[in-house]
Amino acid sequence: MSGHVLPDCRHWSTDSVRPSRRFDYYADALASAVAPMQVSSRRPSQFSATMTAIDVAGLSVLYQTGTTHRSFRATRDTAKVGEHTYHLIVNLNSAWTLAHRGTVNLQAGDAVLADSRYPHDLELPSDYRVVHLKFRKEWLIRWLPNPEPLVGRRLAANSNGVNALTTFLACLSPRVLINAPVSPQVVVDQIGVLIAMLGREESDDRGRAIDLRGRVLDCITQRCPEPELTAEEVARSLDLPIKVVHGSLTAAGGSFPLALRTARSHLATRMLMAPSFNALSQREIAARAGFTSVHAMTRALRAPTSAVLPRLPERNQWRRP
Numbered sequence: 001m002s003g004h005v006l007p008d009c010r011h012w013s014t015d016s017v018r019p020s021r022r023f024d025y026y027a028d029a030l031a032s033a034v035a036p037m038q039v040s041s042r043r044p045s046q047f048s049a050t051m052t053a054i055d056v057a058g059l060s061v062l063y064q065t066g067t068t069h070r071s072f073r074a075t076r077d078t079a080k081v082g083e084h085t086y087h088l089i090v091n092l093n094s095a096w097t098l099a100h101r102g103t104v105n106l107q108a109g110d111a112v113l114a115d116s117r118y119p120h121d122l123e124l125p126s127d128y129r130v131v132h133l134k135f136r137k138e139w140l141i142r143w144l145p146n147p148e149p150l151v152g153r154r155l156a157a158n159s160n161g162v163n164a165l166t167t168f169l170a171c172l173s174p175r176v177l178i179n180a181p182v183s184p185q186v187v188v189d190q191i192g193v194l195i196a197m198l199g200r201e202e203s204d205d206r207g208r209a210i211d212l213r214g215r216v217l218d219c220i221t222q223r224c225p226e227p228e229l230t231a232e233e234v235a236r237s238l239d240l241p242i243k244v245v246h247g248s249l250t251a252a253g254g255s256f257p258l259a260l261r262t263a264r265s266h267l268a269t270r271m272l273m274a275p276s277f278n279a280l281s282q283r284e285i286a287a288r289a290g291f292t293s294v295h296a297m298t299r300a301l302r303a304p305t306s307a308v309l310p311r312l313p314e315r316n317q318w319r320r321p
Contacts, residue, residue, distance in 0.1 A: 009174045013050040014066075022047050030071060033062060034087070034134060035116055041069040054174035056184045058139030059191070062132040063173040072121040086135045086147055087114040088195075089122075090166050093129040098122050101152035109157030109166050113150045131169040133191065143192040144199040155198070165194040213248040216240075217259060224263035225290045231256040264290045265300045 012029035014022040026049045027039045033053045041047045049066030089098075090111045097105050099121040100114050114120055124130075140147055155162045168190065177184050219234050226233075234256075235242045249259055268289035271277040277285065286297040 008054070009178060010053045011051070014048045015050070019045055019047070022049075026051075026069075027071075033060065034132070035073065035085070037071050037073040037120075039069055039071050041067070043068060052174045054177055056177065057188045058136045059188060060134040061172060061174050061177055062130075062134065063175075064130040064132055065128065066124075067127055068125050070121070070123050073119050075119045083116075084137045085116045086137065086140050086151075087116070088112075088133040088135070089114060090131050090169055091124065091128050092131065092166075092170055094124070094126045096122070096124050096128065098152075104152065104154040106154055107157065109163075111155040111157070111162055111166055112153065113147060113155070115147070115151045118151075131172060133169070139192075140195070143196045147199075150199070162198060165191075165198055168194055212240075212244070216245055216248050217263075220256075220259050221263045221266075224260060224267060225288060227287075227290050227292060229260060229290065260290075261300050261303070264297075265303075268297050268301065 010033065012026070012033075014026055017025045023039045023041070023044070026047075027037065029051055030037050030039070033051060047067055047069055049064065049069065051062060051064045053060055053062045088111060091106065091108060093108055095105070095107050097103065098112055098114070100112070101118055104112060106112060144150075157163055157166055172187070177187055215238060216234060219238055220229075223229050223234070223237070231245050232242055235245045238245070246256060249255055268285055268291065271280065271285045271288065272282075280288070282294045282297070286292075286294045289297060291297040291300065
């Protein structure tokens with residue numbers, strides 16, 4: 001028998017509730033254990049859910065099972081959340097979707113970090129088995145000083161850091177925590193260590209992605225005057241696979257055509273505004289910037305530019321009409 005103090009375990013189940021009352025019952029359970037939210041399902045007559053929760057040392061461990069449903073919280077409902085908390089959610093059984101600072105499609109074993117300050121819309125389209133960790137902000141930042149970059153992102157199960165964490169969580173539940181041969185604090189500290197490792201790996205990955213995207217954008221900027229420049233030529237000049245070139249841009253919400261058009265637009269704008277190019281016609285400037293015509297240049301200058309490059313000056317700042 002272990003000598004440590006065992007925390008209390010709470011349990012909710014819709015099994016003993018009339019079908020017509022199950023959504024309200026489970027919404028109340030989620031409000032008690034997680035945060036105020038609403039619940040619905042495409043198959044209301046078949047809806048069932050169970051949840052077990054335990055609070056220990058700055059976090060809550062929740063184990064949730066059930067049938068397909070949607071849980072959601074609108075912006076107006078976020079004001080009802082008192083304490084600022086973070087939530088690491090892993091569905092071990094099936095694919096699912098979360099809209100939370102953007103929409104992510106997750107596979108079984110993927111994880112996602114949510115922030116109580118933002119609305120969410122979570123869709124579980126089939127039977128699920130979820131391990132849900134609710135962290136007090138003060139606890140999480142001890143292990144992960146800057147959680148923001150991870151909030152709402154898909155943490156893929158095939159990543160080493162995510163796999164180590166989700167493999168550990170797959171064996172975790174409140175009852176396991178209670179019956180563990182070690183103190184719950186030891187288990188909680190191990191979760192913290194795995195989260196810190198995950199944060200470090202994700203930070204390294206983001207740094208590498210930013211460096212790679214910078215190399216691609218630099219090459220596009222240098223070669224944008226070439227009228228026939230293609231992504232394949234950029235990939236060859238950088239000795240990168242073509243899918244890596246495209247992937248580095250799409251990861252930031254861009255694309256090769258958008259990045260090329262933006263680079264050419266910046267080059268054309270600098271020439272249009274600089275007194276040293278006053279002797280050049282718009283046709284000559286368009287050609288020097290890589291555009292096929294003045295019309296193509298004008299259309300590009302009026303279009304939205306890539307978010308990964310600086311904004312263009314307003315048209316009324318140009319030296320030419």
